[in-house]
Amino acid sequence: MGEAIVITSGKGGVGKTTTSANLGTSLAILGKKVCLVDTDIGLRNLDVVMGLENRIIYDLVDVVEGRCKTHQALVKDKRFDDLLYLLPAAQTSDKNAVTPEQMHKLIGDLKQDYDYIIIDCPAGIEQGYKNAVAGADKAIVVTTPEVSAVRDADRIIGLLEKEEGMEAPKLVINRIRSHMVKNGEMLDIDDITTHLSIDLIGIVVDDDQVIKASNQGEPIALDPNNRASVAYRNIARRILGESIPLKPLDEEPKGLVAKLKKFFGVR
Amino acid sequence: MSNKLLPNANVIIKGTKEGLTLHLDDSCSFDMLLEELEAKLSANMKAPENKPSISVRVHTGYRYLTEQQESRLRDIIAAKKTFKIEGIQSNVITIDEAKSQREASEITSMAAVIRSGQVIEVPGDLLLIGDVNPGGQVSAGGNIFILGALKGIAHAGKYGKLDSVIAASVMKPSQIRIGDYLNGAPEPNSEEQSGMECAYVDNGQIIIDRLQILKRIRPNLNRFEGGF
Known part of the structure; x- marks a missing residue:
C-alpha cells in the first residue's frame, strides 16, 4: 500500500510542477515505484517537463469516465526500468470534469500498485485543488521567498489543516537566491518558517539549469552534480524517512584559513 | 407582599428622586394589569401642560414580558404625554438571553x-x-x-x-x-x-x-x- 503526496502552493508559478517532476524522478532513482498524477486539467504540463508529451494516448478524464483502464492511460518513463509512470491530465476538458470522490477512488486504486503517488496540484483553491487533495495522505507546500507566495502558502496550509485524514503539511522553499538573502533583499528561511510554522522538508536554490532541463524534458534530478538536483534528491530521501540535515545555503567558507583550505581542497 | 391585601393594587406607583417607579404585580393576568394601569394613570395624572416630562421606570417583578407585551405596555404609558420611559426591569430573563x-x-x-x-x-x-x-x-x-x-x-x-x-x-x-x-x-x-x-x-x-x-x-x- 503506497502513499499519496500532493504538491501544492496556492500561487501559480512557484514550481509545483517542477517539484513534482523532480521528486518523482528522485524517488524512482532511489528505487521506489512512483506514479505521477497531473491534476491540472486543461493546462497540463507535467508531461512536457517529464518529456513524455508525445506518448500520451489516454488521460485522467478518460480513466475517470471509464473510457479506458487505468493502466492503459499510464505513460511509462523509459529512463527508469518500470519504476516511473505518469498519469497525464486531459487538455480538452476543464477542472469540473472530475469530482473529488472520483479522484479519491482513482488514487486509492493507484496506491495498491505504487509506493508513491505524486499529485501535481493546479494553482488556486477551487475545484482543481479540491480534486488534487481528495485522495492525498500527505501534502508538500511549495513556496518561494516572496511575500505573495508565502501569503498564498499560508492560506493553503490553513485549508490543508482542515482536510480530514491529512498529515500536517511539509514545506519546500524553492528558488532561494543566496546572494539576495545575504544582502537582506529577500525573505530568509527563518522568516518563512516562523511565519508558516510548519516543518521544512527542503530548500532548493535558484538555478538556471532547472529551466534548461525542464525545457528539454529531462528533469534536473537526473543530473547528479547540480545543486538543485541534490536538493530534490535530499527531499526524496527525507520523504523516505532518512534524516538529512537541512543546509540553509551553500555558504562560502570565511576567513584566510578557510580560503586556504578551500584552495588546497582540505575540508 | 402587602399589595395583595388591597383590591386593585396590582399596580403600585412610587415616587423617587429620579422620577416614578411603577411596580407591576407578577401574579395577576397581563390584561388585568394593563386595564388597571390605564385606569390609574388616567385618574392620578392630570399634569398641566408645558411641564418637563416625568421619567418612569417600570418593574415587572417575576413576570416575563414578551416583545409584544412590552410594546403594549410602552404604548399605554407613552400615551400619557407627560411620561418618558427610562427602562423596563424584570427579575427574569429567558434561557437564550442568559446563555x-x-x-x-x-x-x-x-x-x-x-x-x-x-x-x-x-x-x-x-x-x-x-x-x-x-x-x-x-x-x-x-x-x-x-x-x-x-x-x-x-x-x-x-x-x-x-x-x-x-x-x-x-x-x-x-x-x-x-x-x-x-x-x-x-x-x-x-x-x-x-x-x-x-x-x-x-x-x-x-x-x-x-x-x-x-x-x-x-x-x-x-x-x-x-x-x-
Whole structure:
C-alpha cells in the first residue's frame, strides 16, 4: 500500500510542477515505484517537463469516465526500468470534469500498485485543488521567498489543516537566491518558517539549469552534480524517512584559513 | 407582599428622586394589569401642560414580558404625554438571553495559528495561543488576548463594547478595530518596541501602548476575586 503526496502552493508559478517532476524522478532513482498524477486539467504540463508529451494516448478524464483502464492511460518513463509512470491530465476538458470522490477512488486504486503517488496540484483553491487533495495522505507546500507566495502558502496550509485524514503539511522553499538573502533583499528561511510554522522538508536554490532541463524534458534530478538536483534528491530521501540535515545555503567558507583550505581542497 | 391585601393594587406607583417607579404585580393576568394601569394613570395624572416630562421606570417583578407585551405596555404609558420611559426591569430573563449573556462574559481560549483567509469569531473574550498571520482575522464581542504575533486583523468589542482591548505579544497588525474605530498598521518606528503591547480606545481613537498600562486604564479587566 503506497502513499499519496500532493504538491501544492496556492500561487501559480512557484514550481509545483517542477517539484513534482523532480521528486518523482528522485524517488524512482532511489528505487521506489512512483506514479505521477497531473491534476491540472486543461493546462497540463507535467508531461512536457517529464518529456513524455508525445506518448500520451489516454488521460485522467478518460480513466475517470471509464473510457479506458487505468493502466492503459499510464505513460511509462523509459529512463527508469518500470519504476516511473505518469498519469497525464486531459487538455480538452476543464477542472469540473472530475469530482473529488472520483479522484479519491482513482488514487486509492493507484496506491495498491505504487509506493508513491505524486499529485501535481493546479494553482488556486477551487475545484482543481479540491480534486488534487481528495485522495492525498500527505501534502508538500511549495513556496518561494516572496511575500505573495508565502501569503498564498499560508492560506493553503490553513485549508490543508482542515482536510480530514491529512498529515500536517511539509514545506519546500524553492528558488532561494543566496546572494539576495545575504544582502537582506529577500525573505530568509527563518522568516518563512516562523511565519508558516510548519516543518521544512527542503530548500532548493535558484538555478538556471532547472529551466534548461525542464525545457528539454529531462528533469534536473537526473543530473547528479547540480545543486538543485541534490536538493530534490535530499527531499526524496527525507520523504523516505532518512534524516538529512537541512543546509540553509551553500555558504562560502570565511576567513584566510578557510580560503586556504578551500584552495588546497582540505575540508 | 402587602399589595395583595388591597383590591386593585396590582399596580403600585412610587415616587423617587429620579422620577416614578411603577411596580407591576407578577401574579395577576397581563390584561388585568394593563386595564388597571390605564385606569390609574388616567385618574392620578392630570399634569398641566408645558411641564418637563416625568421619567418612569417600570418593574415587572417575576413576570416575563414578551416583545409584544412590552410594546403594549410602552404604548399605554407613552400615551400619557407627560411620561418618558427610562427602562423596563424584570427579575427574569429567558434561557437564550442568559446563555448569550454568559457567552459574552466568557473567555474562549484556543491554540491555533490563524492563517490567511481564516476568520475566528467569539461572543466574549478571546484568548489565542498562537499567531494571527497576515490575511487572517480574529474578532470578539469583548477583549482579545494573543499569546503570539498579531500580523492580521483583530476586531475587539464587535458589538460596540468600546472599553474592549487588544493585547498581543508581538503587535504588528495589518489593521486593528475596536467597536467602530479603526486603525491601520502602526508606524514603522514600533520596530524598536520590543515586549508586549495593547490597543485601546481613548478619546475616539485607537492607541497602542505597552501592556502594563492596562492595569491602570482598564481596571475592569481585573477578575481576580480573592484576598491577598
